[in-house]
Amino acid sequence: MQVTGVEDRVGYLLKQAQQALRTAMDRALRERGLTTPQYAVLSALDAEPGLSNADLARRAFVTPQTMNSIVVLLERAGLVERQPHEEHGRVLTTVLTPAGVALVRSCHEAVERIEERMLAPLSEAERGQLARLLGACVRAIRTEAQGGRHRRATRRRATGR
Numbered sequence: 725m726q727v728t729g730v731e732d733r734v735g736y737l738l739k740q741a742q743q744a745l746r747t748a749m750d751r752a753l754r755e756r757g758l759t760t761p762q763y764a765v766l767s768a769l770d771a772e773p774g775l776s777n778a779d780l781a782r783r784a785f786v787t788p789q790t791m792n793s794i795v796v797l798l799e800r801a802g803l804v805e806r807q808p809h810e811e812h813g814r815v816l817t818t819v820l821t822p823a824g825v826a827l828v829r830s831c832h833e834a835v836e837r838i839e840e841r842m843l844a845p846l847s848e849a850e851r852g853q854l855a856r857l858l859g860a861c862v863r864a865i866r867t868e869a870q871g872g873r874h875r876r877a878t879r880r881r882a883t884g885r
Contacts, residue, residue, distance in 0.1 A: 745842060752834040756827065757801075761786055763835070765794055766820065766828035769804065774817040776809070803827060 730736050746760060748775055753763050764784040781791035795818055798804045803824035809815040820828065830878070843851050 741842075745838065748838045748841075749835055750839060753831060756831055756834070758827070758831060761790075761794055762798060763831050765791070765798060765818075765827070766803065766824055766831070769818055769820045770825065770828045770832075773819045776815050776817055780818065798824070 748758050749763070753760055758766070761784050765780050767785040772779075777795060778788055780795065781788045781801050784794070786790060786794070795804060795806065799806060802821055804817050804818050805821055806816040809817050831867055843854075846854065
């Protein structure tokens with residue numbers, strides 16, 4: 725593939741698509757009183773109730789410290805509740821309240837409309853192909869990153885550092 729400028733690079737186009745999606749989501753979620761990271765937390769808890777702060781931070785792509793701030797705000801707003809983990813007493817798990825469930829479901833509908841608008845130019849087959857290709861890209865990068873960590877750890881063990 726001949727790349728003539730930055731505008732033709734796949735990474736640049738991915739970033740453009742991500743930024744356009746994020747901007748549209750920010751606008752729609754702001755109307756419902758949420759930020760995109762808050763929506764990510766509520767979505768994760770809708771799919772998997774009882775996640776810890778560490779689990780939520782990984783799913784929302786933020787630091788554990790930032791996640792704690794997000795969860796505190798959501799808790800004060802009455803959208804989530806935290807409770808001690810059944811086996812690990814120091815770990816707090818988080819669940820949606822009924823108000824949190826209602827809000828996240830409303831937000832899901834808004835985000836689905838945005839995604840539909842973004843994908844409107846594509847056929848069903850193209851949508852499936854896009855999802856498969858993006859998934860392959862993610863797996864390739866993650867595999868490379870994990871291999872690099874593994875190689876560095878092996879080298880440290882071998883050299884005693």
